[in-house]
Amino acid sequence: MAIASNGPHGHLNGKVGNLVFYMLNGQPVVRLIGRKGKPSxxxxxxxxxxxxxxxxxxxxxxxxxxxxxxxxxxxxxxxxxxxxxxxxxxxxxxxxxxxxIDYNKVKLSQGVMPETADLKISKVSGGLEITWNPKNDAELKDNDSVMVMICCPETGKDQEYLNIARRSEGKCFIPMYEQVLNQQLEPYISFISADGERVSDSVYLGNLNGTVKNEVEKQQEEKYVQVKTRFDQVESSYSSQVIANYGERPKNKAFKYLEKEYETLKKQLEHLPGKPG
Known part of the structure; x- marks a missing residue:
């Protein structure tokens, strides 16, 4: 049952049939509920x-x-x-x-503060060092805070550093264990004013250590290897029987089944994702 708190012409709050009425951030919202069919x-x-x-x-x-x-x-x-x-x-x-994810297109902040010049990142002993031009002007202040985000796709243990340095310092250091330092890393940096009223667009500092395959890609590779292994076995048997029959295809039922599997696997490999290289 829905309740009309503001009278008959006001927004409802509750359920009417397969509709649910509610307020979201001060705005009246209605959504449909019910069983979902098979997704397209x-x-x-x-x-x-x-x-x-x-x-x-x-x-x-x-x-x-x-x-x-x-x-x-x-x-x-x-x-x-x-x-x-x-x-x-x-x-x-x-x-x-x-x-x-296309990490090159990720934007973790969007604002009007101009981009900082000469941003660079490098692996150093015990961690990462990020440097930038510390100059200040009418729009870039010495006391702007530095925010850094390090995405770790392999482990999912991303790290955010919301006030790791001041613009005037021109650099910051992020300590990391060797194991973490050598995995795929996707780093971003932003600057925010001391009063929090202005922020820059985040800047992607570039991939470190290359990329790893996601779970879907790994499964596709495993599937391809399984099908390819079976195809090689069937192809070897198929070829040897044709050769033994002086280049002619045997007419027996067993060979027909073998030939059908051979053609099916061959066609499957042509379109199957996960092929190495």
Missing amino acids: KLQLANYQEMAVTTKLLSNMGGFIKLGYGLQARGTVHNAHNLATSYHKKQALTGEYPNIR
Whole structure:
């Protein structure tokens, strides 16, 4: 049952049939509920896009709050909504079921502060060192704070550093164990004013240590190897029987089954993803 708190012409609050009425950030919202049918490929792709995006942002709560909070002011959205919308639309690549993050397009903050010059990152003993031009002017201040985000796709143990240095320092150091330092790393940096009223767009500092295959790619490779192994066995038997029959295809039922499997596997390998190299 829904309740009309503001009279017959006001917004309902509750359930009417298969509709649910509620307030979200001060705005009246209605959504449909009920059983879902079998999802289409487009729906499955949408589900995976949301899952991949959610996983990317799952360890970035503080960074996203600062990086998108200014945009969210005065709107019905929050910082996480805006970040989710951007990355789902702009920072994904590939097709279902192999949708993944394009780290070059990730934006963990968006604002009006100009980009800082001469940003560089390097691996040093015991961690990472990031450097930049510490100059200040009317728009870039000495006391601007430095925010760094290190994404670790292999382990999912991303690290956010929300006030790791001041602009005036011109560099910062992030300590890391050797094992972490040598895995795939995707680093980002942003600058935010001391009063939190201005923020820069985040800058992608570039991939470190290359990329690793995701779970879907690993499964595809394993499947390809299994099919290829079986095909090699069947092809060897197929060829040897043709050779033994002086180049002619044997007419017996066993060979017909073998030939059918040979043709099926051959066609399957032509279109199967996961081929090495």
